[in-house]
Structures are given as C-alpha cells and as structure tokens.
Amino acid sequence: MSHDALSRSLTARGVQQAKWPAIWLVLLMACVWGFPYADGLLRIIEPDSSQVVYQRASLATLLVQHMLVVSAAAVITVVGGVLAAIVVTREWGRNFLPLVSQVASLGQTFPPVAVLALAVPALGFGTLPIIVALVLYGTLPIVRNTLGGLQDVDKEVKSASVAMGMTSWQTLRQVELPLAAPVILAGIRTSITINISTAAIGATVGASNLGDPIIAGIVNGNMAYIVQGALTIALLALTVDSLFERLQERLRSRLYTA
Amino acid sequence: MALLDALPSPQMAWRQWRPNSVLVVLLSVMLVALWLFDVVSVSPNRIVSGQGAGLVEAMGWLGALLVSGVTITLMLLSLQPGRQNYQVALVGVCLLLLLMPFGLIVASDRLVSSDMPQARLNMGMAYWLMLSLLLLCWIELRLRLALPRRWTVLMLLGVALVWWLCAMWALEALALGQEFRARNDEFWRALRQHITLVSVSVAISIGLGLSLAMLMRRYANFQKVAFGVLNFLQTIPSIALFGLMLGPLAWLAAQWPLLSRLGVSGIGWAPALLALVAYSLLPMVRNTYIALEQVSPETLEAARGMGMRNSQRFWQVRLPLALPVLLEGIRITSVQAIGLTAVAALIGAGGLGAFIFQGLGQAAMDMVLLGALPILILALIADAGLGALSDILRPKNTVRPGDAQ
Secondary structure, eight states: OOHHHHHHHHHHHHHHHHHHHHHHHHHHHHHHHHGGGOHHHHHHHOSSOSOOSOOSSOHHHHHHHHHHHHHHHHHHHHHHHHHHHHHHHSGGGGGGHHHHHHHHHHHTTSOHHHHHHHHHHHHOSSHHHHHHHHHHHHHHHHHHHHHHHHHHSOHHHHHHHHHTTOOHHHIIIIIIHHHHHHHHHHHHHHHHHHHHHHGGGGGGGTOOSTHHHHHHHHHHTOHHHHHHHHHHHHHHHHHHHHHHHHHHHHHHHHHHHO | OHHHHHSOOTTHHHHTOOOOHHHHHHHHHHHHHHHHSOSEEEESSSSSOOEEEOHHHHHHHHHHHHHHHHHHHHHHHHHSOOHHHHHHHHHHHHHHHHHHHHHHHHHHHHHSOTTOTTOEEEEOHHHHHHHHHHHHHHHHHHHHHTOOHHHHHHHHHHHHHHHHHHHHHTOTTBHHHHHHHHTHHHHHHHHHHHHHHHHHHHHHHHHHHHHHHHHHHHOHHHHHHHHHHHHHHHHSOHHHHHHHHHHHHHHHHHHOHHHHHTTOOSSSHHHHHHHHHHHHHHHHHHHHHHHHHTSOHHHHHHHHHTTOOHHHIIIIIIHHHHHHHHHHHHHHHHHHHHHHHHHHGGGTOOSTHHHHHHHHHHTOHHHHHHHHHHHHHHHHHHHHHHHHHHHHHSOTTSOOOOOOO
C-alpha cells in the first residue's frame, strides 16, 4: 500500500472512530444531568425505597472531583514513570534498570485497598491516600510501556542520529521519544482507564468522588444509588478510553505519513 | 570492533571500578532515614496517638552503632561489586532483616515500662522505610546474582518465620501483636474465608475461562461479543459490581426458598463470589486465549503427522505448551482476586477486608494494619509462588513471552 493510500485509509477509519468519544460523552452528560429527573426510571430498580435519586451532592460535582483525583494521580504517574524509564535507559542510569522494572511490576501486586488502608495512618482520611494508591497501581503500565518503547527503538536509527551530530538530548527528544510515543501512549491509556474505576474505593476513606453514591447505596441497600455511581464511572472510563484511542490513531497516522 | 575490544586500553584501570550505585543509594537513604525519623512510637493505649522515639532513644548507642555499622559495611561491599561480594551482601541484608524484630524487643524493653500494661509499641516511619529499602536491596541482589525465584521465596519465608516467632513470644507490647491476640479466632476465621473465596472464584474462572476461550476459537463472532462484554464489566468499579449483585440475588433468594436455604442471599458470600468471578473472567479469558493461540502451527502439524487425534493433540500438545502463559493468567487473576475480596467485606462477605473497614470506621489504625498487611503478604506469596511455578513449567529453550496482558 502506498503512503498516500495508507494515510487515506487511516483518516477514513479515523472519521469512523471519531464518533465514539462523542457518543460516550453525550451519554455521560445525559447521566450526570438526567439522573436527578429520572425518578420514575430509577424507581423500577428500587421500588421500595423512599428516595431513589442521590441527592447528597450533585453528580456533576462528584464527577469533577473524581476527574481531579484521577488527573492528579495521572500527572504524577506519567511524569514519574516516563522520567524513571528514561533515566534507567540512559548509559549512566543503566545500573537501576533491573530494579526499576522489577519494582514497577511489583507495584500492581499491591492491592489498592490494602495500599489505601496503609496510607490512611500516614496521611489521614481524605483525598491524599487514594492518590497514593492510584499512583502505585498506575505506575506499572506506564513504566513497562515506556521501557519497552525506548528499548525497541532501532539501534541503527540511534547510531544514525549520533552520526548526524545530534547530542544525546536531541536524540532522545527528536528520535527516541517520537518513535516510542505510540507505545507510551498505550501505557498511559491503560493506567488512566484502570484508575478511573479504581478511584471509586477512595469513597471508603472519605475522598468524595463518584464512589460516594455507590458506598451510600451499599450501606443503605439502595440499588438505585449504586447504579447512578457505577454507570457514571463506567461512561467516564469509556469516554476517556475512546479519546485515547482517537489520540493513538492520530499519532499513528502522523508517524506513517511523516 | 572485536579487534578494538581485544586491545588493552589505558582507561581500563578506572573503568573496572564500577560501584553498584543502586545499593549505595538505597543504603544511604536508609542510613539517613534511620537517624532522622522516628524508629518506633509508644502510645499509652489503643486510641491515643503515640510519642515518637529516634534511633538512639529506642536502641541505645550500642544498637544504633551496630545497625549503622552493618549498613556501612554493606555500602563498602557494594563499592566493589563482584559475585562474592554480592553473596556476602545478601547475607548481610538477611542479617539486618533478622535483626529488625530484635530491635523492636530492645526498644520495648527500654521504652515501655512495666506499670503500663495498656501501652503499645508502634513501628515508626524509619522502621517501615528500613524494611522496604532492605527488601529493595534484596531484590537488587537477587537480580544481580540471578538466583531462581523459588530459592529466594524460601529465604524470605525463613525470615518471616523468625519475625512471627519474635512477635508471638517476645513482643507483648507490639501494637499489631496485641490487636492480633485480641482477635485471634476472628483473624483465622477471616483468613480462612478470604482464602476460600479467592480460591473458589479463581477455580470457577479457570473453568469458565477455558471453556469461553475454546468457544471463542471456534466462533469468531462470539469472540468479539464476549470480549466486548468482559471489557465493559472491567470498567465498572469493583465496589459497584459487588453492590449491583445485592438486588438480583436478594430477589432470587426470595423467589426460590431452596437457594436461601443454601445460604444465598443479597449479602454475604454469594454476591461476592459472583462479582469476583465476573471481574476475574477478563484477564483469565484473555490469557487463556493467547496461551492457546500462541502454540506454533508447526508443532501441531507435527503432532498430526504422528497420527494424533484431535483430542490427543489438544490434551497432549496444545495444553501443555500453553500452560506457562495460562499460569500467568491464573497468577494475575489470583493477585487481583486477593485484593478484590478485601472490598467484598463491604457487602458482608467477611474476609480480611472486614478488619480494614471496621478499623477505618473506628479510626483504629492497628486493626486496619491487621487486615491490610496479611492481604499484602497473601498477594505477594500468590504472585511469587505462581510465578515460580510457571518458571518451572516453562520448557527450557523457549523465550519468555512478553508480559501478556
């Protein structure tokens, strides 16, 4: 397939893919703004309860708080994970490579609930412990993929860039990172999507987010509350995931057409 | 290039001096933390927060110098790395790990007076840091010496045994131990529940996963739909999935009395088990599918050439060859299930998570630890044990497939 045809087919697929983030986003917004008026609908699930619409806080506020927690953790994991992976693949940091890749894979062995519980005595109740738990849980995919992406860059391409007179910093920025970008992005996507649903357990230690309606539902035996929290989180995860898919698609088409 | 390498170069002399910077960094951080932060803290009773004590206060000058001395010796060893030095360093790290509980005994002797029977000794920031940094050093040494996993698991179990004995017989004041003694029966029951829930759900998802993966290989359409559904299940947060089982199961139990006589109800083990299986299916099915697909067609062709029947080829060729990757899936699933079962405590399924959530409710952090630490240890044991098993089962001359996710 010629470059032209390839890029055309990629854009054609891109247009087809483009609708998914929009669809999920519309559904998410419908959930957030629609649930307060969906009394009748929710009553089908939970006919016996006096109250079926979660009213302690608006879903929109909870959604924003949920996204803030996940983004805070994401910023830390992405910056930390990518930096760590870059450091250990340089000549002077190579000593740390075995330990870092081992520890990164160990991170996902720690159950988030246990980490959350252990972080509470040190950090107190609230948002901080859940961020720590998410950071620990979300680091592995990013470190693993960044390491893989950087190590897969062809040795000859790197030698060529050195031969062209690029400094090691230039090689990293203009050759290695762009070539590894799709793989790194895939890692970030996995990490953030997992963390969106994991963040809900933060509600058990007083971090207020979309986990709140779920916990309230479990405590009061109210299925309608749980559905509101769960559906909103699932739709948020799907929206973000499909956005990342779009981003990957674009990155790939740019790499191929460049 | 080869010729160049063979020539002696003047830089060789200092190039050979390559300190293991990893160990040096880890050990220096440990040394600084030991002297800067509180090693232990003593609280008069269960609820009041403790009074911190530094290294010298807790262990006396003799103890402080002993610990620092061993650490500095380890640092000196890692300046000149080599196989022999690494082995000595490994022994040193194990020695420090073994000495740690004795440090607690000394501290409780010095700090907890006998007229305060309620007093509790808590491990401080420096103590936890030292423990985790020592474990990191240990991982590093294991990797450098290329020790097989099962050996090192055995070594760590030995260290854990010494810790356990010290905590049981010599450390009355340790907060975690007190919490444990107060809930001895409850703890073992919770541990049993936890392990039972995990193993039953993993067993069910192995069976279901294998059959689903086999169906997927036969019907391509089914594969798309099934992966779609399983992926969607994974986006629902685990606590919500547990919660969502409450309603339908309560309804089922109300409809069929037989079910409720079996113990099925909206809360308890039944919804927990269902949610655990639902959550475990995606990693299980994905790995089983990959495992069965990656067996090389040539091998299967050879088996056919030898006159094997279809079923023989599956049981005697495809499955054994797929086993290491399949075990990888079981490992991921089990570790995940161990963590998720903790959440199941929220819907009354019991298990170690009950301690976590009770402790969080009462702001009793020792109780939280009593739940969280064993969960962590269980997860690590499952991870290491199943990892070692798949290492053993892997045919000698095949490459380890990249972490199939």
